[in-house]
Amino acid sequence: MSYDSLRARIERVAEIATNLTNDPNAPKYHHVVPQSYIRRWTPGGKGAVRSVRIDDGRGKLVGPRKVGGVEQFYRLEADDIDQTSTPPLVVEVLLEVFDKLAKVRIDELLAAEPGPVTDVEMKRDLAMVVAAQMSRGQSFRQEQLDLLEYASRQDPIEHSKVAARIWLLSTGQSLDDETIEVAAAQMREKDRRSLISQDHKPQAIQLMMQNFTKLIVPLITRNWAVYCTQTPLLTSDDPVVVIGGPSTDRRVKPGNASAAVWIYPIDRHRLLAFFRPGISPQLPFVLDAVETYEINQEIVAAAYEKIFEHPDDDIASTITVPPWPVVPRAETVVELSRRPTRWFESAELPAAPVSRWYQR
Template sequence: MKINSWLTDDEIAKSKTITRNNSNRTRRHHYVPQMYLRRWTTESTKTVRFTEISTHVSELKDPDSIAYEENFYQIAADDIDLDAHPDLWFETHMSRIENAAARWLRSLDGLPDGRLTDPNLRANLAVFVALQGLRTPRQRASQLDIGDRIEQYGARTILDNPIALALVCAANGIQYDPSSHNQILETMLASEPISQEAKPVAIDSAIGIWRRAIAPHLTERSWWLVSSTEPLLTCDEPVVLVGKPGQSREYVRRYYTTPLILFPVGPHRLLVLTDSNQPLTRPFSLDATETSAVNLEIAANCFEFVYERADTNIAANISVPDRPETNPTAETFWQEVNTPTRWLGSLSAPEWPLQRWTQEHQR
């Protein structure tokens, strides 16, 4: 499979060069791109409504002033060579991708509902959607927690298991061969991290997973455009993994095994990614009940905030449980790093949405 240029060493080197030659030090790092949130603004108002889902406190603000943390993507530590690795190169690289992604998303506006057939557009969107799924505060917290748990349990203890090592290989785009288990294990254990500090390691790990695993995986999925007459939300975790009837809702699903991946691209448009051999059936539009279920799923998936048009207030009527920090019953490394959802332990978890596309007869 051809590697998308945005994932290559050449483009990353270009971003590093741009960063070295740029005297501007951007401190406000948006984990939800401004250009993406502006798709929920109107000509009459340049603001979006953002709501803290736990309190329902809501405000109208410009996308520039929300969904950011200062220096969130700065990769800096005393043991990092800042000439070889300029501290803001990843922020630069994401900004370059976002500039291109604004065009990619606009191109969707002129396309009809149904299957997305342009392979170049799919490959580019895979880069953007995968990046958005891995750049968020929840994902950063998850990477930091994994680092802590590795320190607790020991890397060799965790990885010296065929199932565990195969999972880690898949996450890093490495082909696992049981006959080479020991060789792969020793190679992994001998690899030096970018730093001894936790934040650079967490960012570097997310970059690797994005480049070598998730973006290539999304490229291989089938992509579909779906519309809705009722307005859609988005959130600070807008890549939403959806299961099928009978699958647990208590833990965040995995990219490789989830039947559907949802990504809102506007207040009335949704990207739906399916398994490569799973077509969607008509109609490629959501009725009011389906839109409501998708909005609930988006709200439940958020880390803290949901976003919508200024002239709507959908989030005011959505209630979801608080997000659990940890799994209180975890006893092993893999249980501890299995991210719980808001439905952990809930007796009132809703059914998965869009079951007309995930029922067994559709697979």
């Protein structure tokens, strides 16, 4: 997708979203994973998918239109938001653009042989799709709400001084009191002017869009490869999974930049993997039954609430993971940044999946 094409689509998005503002038939059920994506786990792209709740194992067959979403999840609405300049459904409509792009590009990947992905346009387009998927789900939303709640408990002046001191130190500037005061005041003013609203939900959606743009270049610069699997894959309501690697603490979420590999199931038997620069995709580009089980376990463990599988498969019942741990409210930036995984309180931690990926 060229820059001019993307700009034209964004302008069209704004027009569509404006027209939907007062439309009683406007979409209310907002998908955190696209319908077209979920259909890849239905028989022949039609019918139902099995949706399974991880914590209690309860499953049911559901059509793609009513699975993988939350009511009004992306609706931008607050007393201090002008609907004429910021239509409530602008984000939902924008995500539909990426959903259509995803269908086209993933179809092309599935038509090709497994192996490295080097096509520049393919990587550029799918990087936008994957970055959007990483930012649009309930897990990321909760992280942003936690961040906003933490920030609301801090003294704004002292908080800005800490941020200013960190920024001045990282850029090699003076750390005298006057310079810190000026930089902190500028940061507070910038934050005030840049906030879309004082309400946390619109702020979280705004942070989602900012995070999405920051992920695109790091994604493109990774080494991509498609792997096929000997046994079926499942997927989830948070299908892009970040794997730190064998040397990282499995009890906390790894950082995106340092993680060895990010994975994204693109259909029942294909997995798209993004390796950190310096790690080359390993032959063969086929995952055996054990490796596929490890990947499925990783997908289940990273899911927010639900997994989705083909009705003919019975993968969910073979994988057990702990529930999300209940942790105390973060009182420091360090505590806030150490996001726990489902393995946070486990005595035995699973090894990072597909051990051959990390061998030099």
